Amino acid sequence: MAAVTYELIKKDSKSKARRGRVHTPHGSIETPVFMPVGTAATVKAMRPDEVKEMGAQIILSNTYHLYLRPGHEIVREAGGLHKFMNWDRAILTDSGGFQVFSLGDLRKITEEGVEFRSHIDGSKHMLSPEKSIEVQNALGSDIIMAFDECAPYPADRGYVKNSLERTTRWLKRCKEANKNEDFQSLFGIMQGGMYQDLRYQSAMEIVDLDLPGYAIGGLSVGEPKDIMYEVLDYCVDYLPADKPRYLMGVGSPDYLFEGVERGVDMFDCVLPTRIARNGTAMTSRGRVVIKNAAHERDFTALDPECDCYTCRNYSKAYLRHLFKSNEILSSMLLTNHNLHFLINLMSNMRKAIEEDRFLEFKREFYNKYGKF
Amino acid sequence: MAAVTYELIKKDSKSKARRGRVHTPHGSIETPVFMPVGTAATVKAMRPDEVKEMGAQIILSNTYHLYLRPGHEIVREAGGLHKFMNWDRAILTDSGGFQVFSLGDLRKITEEGVEFRSHIDGSKHMLSPEKSIEVQNALGSDIIMAFDECAPYPADRGYVKNSLERTTRWLKRCKEANKNEDFQSLFGIMQGGMYQDLRYQSAMEIVDLDLPGYAIGGLSVGEPKDIMYEVLDYCVDYLPADKPRYLMGVGSPDYLFEGVERGVDMFDCVLPTRIARNGTAMTSRGRVVIKNAAHERDFTALDPECDCYTCRNYSKAYLRHLFKSNEILSSMLLTNHNLHFLINLMSNMRKAIEEDRFLEFKREFYNKYGKF
Numbered sequence: 001m002a003a004v005t006y007e008l009i010k011k012d013s014k015s016k017a018r019r020g021r022v023h024t025p026h027g028s029i030e031t032p033v034f035m036p037v038g039t040a041a042t043v044k045a046m047r048p049d050e051v052k053e054m055g056a057q058i059i060l061s062n063t064y065h066l067y068l069r070p071g072h073e074i075v076r077e078a079g080g081l082h083k084f085m086n087w088d089r090a091i092l093t094d095s096g097g098f099q100v101f102s103l104g105d106l107r108k109i110t111e112e113g114v115e116f117r118s119h120i121d122g123s124k125h126m127l128s129p130e131k132s133i134e135v136q137n138a139l140g141s142d143i144i145m146a147f148d149e150c151a152p153y154p155a156d157r158g159y160v161k162n163s164l165e166r167t168t169r170w171l172k173r174c175k176e177a178n179k180n181e182d183f184q185s186l187f188g189i190m191q192g193g194m195y196q197d198l199r200y201q202s203a204m205e206i207v208d209l210d211l212p213g214y215a216i217g218g219l220s221v222g223e224p225k226d227i228m229y230e231v232l233d234y235c236v237d238y239l240p241a242d243k244p245r246y247l248m249g250v251g252s253p254d255y256l257f258e259g260v261e262r263g264v265d266m267f268d269c270v271l272p273t274r275i276a277r278n279g280t281a282m283t284s285r286g287r288v289v290i291k292n293a294a295h296e297r298d299f300t301a302l303d304p305e306c307d308c309y310t311c312r313n314y315s316k317a318y319l320r321h322l323f324k325s326n327e328i329l330s331s332m333l334l335t336n337h338n339l340h341f342l343i344n345l346m347s348n349m350r351k352a353i354e355e356d357r358f359l360e361f362k363r364e365f366y367n368k369y370g371k372f
Numbered sequence: 373m374a375a376v377t378y379e380l381i382k383k384d385s386k387s388k389a390r391r392g393r394v395h396t397p398h399g400s401i402e403t404p405v406f407m408p409v410g411t412a413a414t415v416k417a418m419r420p421d422e423v424k425e426m427g428a429q430i431i432l433s434n435t436y437h438l439y440l441r442p443g444h445e446i447v448r449e450a451g452g453l454h455k456f457m458n459w460d461r462a463i464l465t466d467s468g469g470f471q472v473f474s475l476g477d478l479r480k481i482t483e484e485g486v487e488f489r490s491h492i493d494g495s496k497h498m499l500s501p502e503k504s505i506e507v508q509n510a511l512g513s514d515i516i517m518a519f520d521e522c523a524p525y526p527a528d529r530g531y532v533k534n535s536l537e538r539t540t541r542w543l544k545r546c547k548e549a550n551k552n553e554d555f556q557s558l559f560g561i562m563q564g565g566m567y568q569d570l571r572y573q574s575a576m577e578i579v580d581l582d583l584p585g586y587a588i589g590g591l592s593v594g595e596p597k598d599i600m601y602e603v604l605d606y607c608v609d610y611l612p613a614d615k616p617r618y619l620m621g622v623g624s625p626d627y628l629f630e631g632v633e634r635g636v637d638m639f640d641c642v643l644p645t646r647i648a649r650n651g652t653a654m655t656s657r658g659r660v661v662i663k664n665a666a667h668e669r670d671f672t673a674l675d676p677e678c679d680c681y682t683c684r685n686y687s688k689a690y691l692r693h694l695f696k697s698n699e700i701l702s703s704m705l706l707t708n709h710n711l712h713f714l715i716n717l718m719s720n721m722r723k724a725i726e727e728d729r730f731l732e733f734k735r736e737f738y739n740k741y742g743k744f
Contacts, residue, residue: 042701044699044700044701046701047704049681069696074669077669078687084690086690297446315450317456318457321413321441321446322414324442325437327416332419
């Protein structure tokens with residue numbers, strides 16, 4: 001049996017939303033779930049005990065970053081990523097593919113893999129399916145991701161077709177390369193851009209490999225939201241119902257709702273942590289830009305409906321002061337709030353599915369939130 | 373009775389070290405004590421619950437910074453500094469004097485006070501004894517400091533004498549201006565540079581005002597350590613035994629030991645928090661510069677004798693990785709350790725005084741610590 005398995009708990013009767021559980025070697029994850037991102041073996045500005053306390057069940061970390069710094073061999077010697085970063089719950093690592101493709105002029109793609117120069121010191125490296133899995137095996141994450149190519153938007157059909165077919169060939173090499181199948185589960189990634197038949201082709205090819213889970217890649221890459229939702233609609237249908245489905249790189253509340261409604265189980269995004277450091281909070285009444293003068297003498301909490309550490313103890317006036325003073329505590333408190341907000345939102349979505357009122361819950365939330 | 377009082381618990385038989393207790397409206401403080409600095413209403417990179425958990429009994433905050441940003445009236449409207457920053461233990465605020473004097477060309481001293489330009493936006497302001505106390509009254513700190521002039525080192529006798537005499541005149545105006553004597557206790561500050569007779573003169577003048585506590589200012593301003601210790605020796609003798617004695621702005625372990633040995637009760641310094649953000653830890657074996665290549669594969673704790681959150685959970689290799697990656701968690705974990713280290717050190721000093729073995733404890737510590 002695979003190290004990671006999916007258990008279906010309940011289906012919503014009016015949408016494709018589903019309540020499930022993903023079992024991993026580091027505990028079970030109630031789904032749908034949002035995974036905070038800890039790029040460089042740390043969820044930025046958070047102590048791991050805080051991240052646990054707010055109910056995070058799994059975090060994501062980045063192969064590209066850890067390969068370059070501190071180097072995966074050091075993490076291996078440290079006893080693996082869980083021990084290195086003091087996180088005893090589940091970890092998912094991406095493959096590094098997305099990061100090296102994003103390097104633009106600094107990288108060259110061949111059938112073998114991607115040659116690139118480090119964004120830190122310009123040194124030359126090669127990331128291939130085998131190398132990515134070798135690094136992820138050294139990290140020891142519970143879920144490891146296939147080394148894929150994420151086509152940009154827009155991209156012509158020929159490019160996308162070539163790219164998805166290479167992604168399938170690379171996936172086979174990844175599966176072959178995974179030395180720790182019994183405790184590290186490889187997820188395949190569907191590509192195919194905004195072309196329905198190519199999405200279908202990609203799905204059939206990767207599902208054929210009978211992997212423990214599947215991700216939908218190549219969305220939220222610049223396409224309009226309605227196109228993304230339309231593509232997502234049929235993508236989910238092409239994936240097996242008995243495996244977890246992971247939509248990569250989305251984290252704003254509307255994406256999460258629309259993803260869950262279409263049957264997605266897992267999400268990740270740097271959005272909540274990144275905007276926190278830039279002084280923006282997600283709240284039940286929409287986004288709050290803390291530096292705005294309106295908050296100068298506002299002694300109420302960020303979010304009247306939130307019971308996170310930040311909202312229980314601090315006013316907008318104080319948070320604004322911290323942000324304007326470039327205090328580290330500003331990033332700490334806003335990150336705490338934003339992560340708590342999304343984790344709590346997912347918990348409420350799960351409850352709504354259990355009570356078969358997911359679409360009502362979504363409507364209520366949208367009415368209060370306003371513009372996304 | 374004053375809002376702040378001193379209770380003597382035990383005197384060391386072989387030195388002037390003393391174990392005491394300072395009672396404040398926000399709890400009692402076991403002395404000798406080190407006060408972490410929270411310049412802008414936050415101990416940098418720390419949540420207040422962390423600062424409490426490690427045993428901090430009182431923190432220091434800065435009048436100059438809070439006057440400029442967010443503005444003391446906002447803190448007053450927030451319900452005072454304790455509530456604004458979510459800290460329910462004691463707070464001491466400095467007078468802003470030291471900061472405005474440090475502005476160099478940006479300030480002009482008159483008998484009235486100091487005219488200066490903000491380091492933030494260049495705007496023009498005036499800080500006087502009355503204004504400093506008005507600001508500190510708005511902040512609501514338990515211990516408020518007199519607006520004094522800290523003479524530089526070296527400084528000629530005439531300058532120092534004029535300066536200390538103005539400090540006394542300003543102290544009288546501060547005492548007059550304090551509207552909250554029943555819950556905010558004004559401490560006077562002794563000046564006089566490195567001149568014994570001037571220190572004596574300053575002490576006599578300020579002790580005459582029968583204030584609830586006294587600080588020794590104008591030390592650790594660039595003079596050699598042996599001169600500082602010599603001056604400190606007689607300064608303490610000029611201060612009343614039934615009031616707390618506070619040596620301003622020192623925080624390295626040797627200063628703390630030498631101060632306690634000479635009868636000082638209270639200390640503050642940005643040192644532990646500032647060097648933490650720069651990647652340096654204070655440990656029982658001396659300073660550790662975390663970025664050093666020697667720590668790349670060092671999977672042991674920062675300090676083998678420390679039981680702080682950082683030392684319990686992380687290796688030097690991980691801390692080095694965080695620091696080199698410019699991760700906020702680096703500042704958080706090293707600050708946590710350094711503050712814990714000093715707070716724990718003071719707790720051990722108190723125990724040593726209780727057991728009448730302060731000098732032995734000092735000797736043991738110095739032997740292990742090496743170079744300061």
